Amino acid sequence: MQSYTIGQAARLLGVSPDTARRWADAGRVATHRDESGRRLIDGRDLAAFSVEVAQSGNDEDEGSYTSARNAFAGIVTAVKLGDVAAQVEIQAGPHRLVSLLTREAVEELGLEVGVEATARVKSTSVHIDRT
Secondary structure: EEEEEEEHHHHHHOOHHHHHHHHHOOOOOEEOOOOOOOOOHHHHHHHHHHHHHHHOOOOOOOOOOOOOEEEEEEEEEEEEEEEEEEEEEEEEEEEEEEEEEEHHHHHHHHOOOOOOOEEEEEEEEEEEEEO
């Protein structure tokens, strides 16, 4: 399972590293330390927390989340696999994006809850890149 530093988590949540650190210090999201002493957040924990933050409409955000060229960097919060098609949800700061794609594409990209990914939006299509 992928883990994220406080700085990476902050970027995915659309907040400053100080805000993410305060949330971790307050126990709002669980952390653990790696062999060099850095605090890390498990990808599944970060995915669940990102949904919680987005649904709460938290006022602690120190800036608004913006995308450049319609690219929304975030974390995969849900994957629903069918026989041929799949549905992938990404939480990118306060934005929840849902994309329908082939099951094969999901498997090739290795998309699962807790994985960092980028949703690229063009017109009515959402394309997902694993980052």
